[in-house]
Amino acid sequence: MxxxxxxxxxxxxxESVAGWLWGMPLLVLLIGGGLYFTIYSRFVPFLYLRxxxxxxxxxxxxxxxxxxxxxxxxx
Numbered sequence: 001m002x003x004x005x006x007x008x009x010x011x012x013x014x015e016s017v018a019g020w021l022w023g024m025p026l027l028v029l030l031i032g033g034g035l036y037f038t039i040y041s042r043f044v045p046f047l048y049l050r051x052x053x054x055x056x057x058x059x060x061x062x063x064x065x066x067x068x069x070x071x072x073x074x075x
Contacts, residue, residue, distance in 0.1 A: 056072055
């Protein structure tokens, strides 16, 4: 059967749109969005990376502090 004479179904339309969207547009959206929010937040995820690792390693742990969960569970 010729492609031009086949009936156009919703499934075929969704398949072609999904095939197009999962390519370059999604990659550009993810990378662009990540860069935008990183710049908008003034690189906070990278600035506090050392501090978060110190918390996970237990540098600020005190067994006498009140609370029910440790630092690792809080992050």
